[in-house]
Amino acid sequence: MNWIQIRVELSGDIVEAIEESLLAAGAVAVTMQDGADQPLLEPELGTTPIWDDTIVTGLFDSDINIDQVKSIAQAVFEGLSGRPFPKLKIDILENEDWTRKWIENFKPISFGERLWICPSWTTAPNPDAVNLMLDPGLAFGTGTHPTTALCLQWLDRADLQDKVVVDYGCGSGILGIAALLLGARKVIAVDNDPQALAATLDNAGRNNIPSNAIQCFLPEDCPDLEADLVLANILAKPLYELRDRLASLCKADGQIVLSGLLKEQAEDLSAHYANTFTMQQPSFSGDWSRLSGQK
Numbered sequence: 001m002n003w004i005q006i007r008v009e010l011s012g013d014i015v016e017a018i019e020e021s022l023l024a025a026g027a028v029a030v031t032m033q034d035g036a037d038q039p040l041l042e043p044e045l046g047t048t049p050i051w052d053d054t055i056v057t058g059l060f061d062s063d064i065n066i067d068q069v070k071s072i073a074q075a076v077f078e079g080l081s082g083r084p085f086p087k088l089k090i091d092i093l094e095n096e097d098w099t100r101k102w103i104e105n106f107k108p109i110s111f112g113e114r115l116w117i118c119p120s121w122t123t124a125p126n127p128d129a130v131n132l133m134l135d136p137g138l139a140f141g142t143g144t145h146p147t148t149a150l151c152l153q154w155l156d157r158a159d160l161q162d163k164v165v166v167d168y169g170c171g172s173g174i175l176g177i178a179a180l181l182l183g184a185r186k187v188i189a190v191d192n193d194p195q196a197l198a199a200t201l202d203n204a205g206r207n208n209i210p211s212n213a214i215q216c217f218l219p220e221d222c223p224d225l226e227a228d229l230v231l232a233n234i235l236a237k238p239l240y241e242l243r244d245r246l247a248s249l250c251k252a253d254g255q256i257v258l259s260g261l262l263k264e265q266a267e268d269l270s271a272h273y274a275n276t277f278t279m280q281q282p283s284f285s286g287d288w289s290r291l292s293g294q295k
Contacts, residue, residue: 003093004060006069011044014081016053019079020287021146022058024235024260025069029059059093061195066090072235079262080287111149112156115178120206130181133206134174135199147259150176150283150290151233154257160184163228166249168242169260170216173200175231180209184229187214188249190222226251236261246275250295258291266291 006027008018019030033055060069074085108118108125116129124131155175161183168190169174176187189200197216204214217223230250232239239246239258250256256277260281261269266282266289273279277293284290 002062004062004064004066005091006058006060007055007089007091008086009053009055010086014077014083015056017077017080017083018056018073018086020080020234021073021075022056024076025058025060025072026064027058027060030058033057062092062160068127074221075237076262077266086281090126105168106144109144109149115152115156115182117152117174117178120203123283126179130178132174132178132181134172134177134203135206146285146288147233147261147290149175149177150285150288151231151259152178154283154290154292155179155182158182158229158255160229164188164225166190166225166227166230166246168232168246168249169234169238170200171196171233173203173214175233176200176214177204177209179229179231180204180213181207185213187220188225188227189214189216190219191216192217192219222249223269225249226254228254230254233259236269239269243273243276246290247273250277252295254295256291256293256295259289261289263287263293265289 006022010018015032022030070088077085106119108116108122110116114130116124116126116131118124118131118133120133120135129165152175155178160179162185163183164186165176165179165184166188167173167179170176170189170191173189177188180187189197189199200216227249228251230246232242232246239261246256256273258269263284269280270282272292273291273293277295279291279293282289282291
């Protein structure tokens with residue numbers, strides 16, 4: 001299949017902001033390379049060096065709406081950096097397995113006391129842990145992004161035994177499958193991307209999840225139900241728009257967990273949901289945040 005490649009050259013101090021913006025806009029991989037043949041000497045402990053001039057490349061599925069990608073990337077970038085959005089160079093690439101090159105760098109990660117996310121091609125470092133074996137394929141969600149990590153940490157601490165969970169915007173299925181491995185009885189996974197639904201079912205099978213424990217739907221096909229927990233790790237704009245729908249999927253006294261939003265968006269979005277949920281104080285990871293509440 002073909003791919004869309006977006007390249008941007010910019011100074012090193014805003015590389016993280018453009019990386020986050022491309023991931024938020026749906027990039028399946030983001031890579032960085034030196035833009036000016038600058039050597040990087042041995043870094044100080046705990047630091048991650050980056051070139052003064054860096055080329056950042058985001059890889060997108062060929063069917064993606066490029067105008068929507070630009071809009072989302074610009075909003076996230078300007079929110080993180082406070083600077084004008086840089087000029088993008090857009091190219092079409094043919095038939096190279098760029099995703100596989102990227103996931104070679106995807107390593108096992110622990111989230112809290114029980115849960116590990118492990119690439120499906122590795123051996124779990126702690127066989128006694130709750131190990132989710134994951135191959136993201138073309139879907140978003142490996143646990144490396146702060147918003148996903150915030151949700152996984154919440155799940156690790158939660159009592160999910162025999163709970164019914166909605167994973168709205170499921171991507172790779174990572175949150176819903178983690179909930180099942182941590183004791184949930186059933187997951188309804190929802191995404192507007194058929195490839196995400198396929199990846200979710202594939203990863204569920206990889207983790208020996210019974211076929212009747214997870215069901216996948218496009219948003220328009222999602223059944224009406226009242227779940228114990230509703231998860232939505234998407235972006236702030238759709239979280240505003242989906243408030244009533246997400247609330248309708250959550251039973252009285254049920255819980256909601258929202259992520260995919262920037263730190264400065266947390267207070268206003270929390271107030272937006274406060275008419276239906278008793279919202280808790282937000283949790284933060286860098287520039288990103290997670291909200292939770294009870295109906």
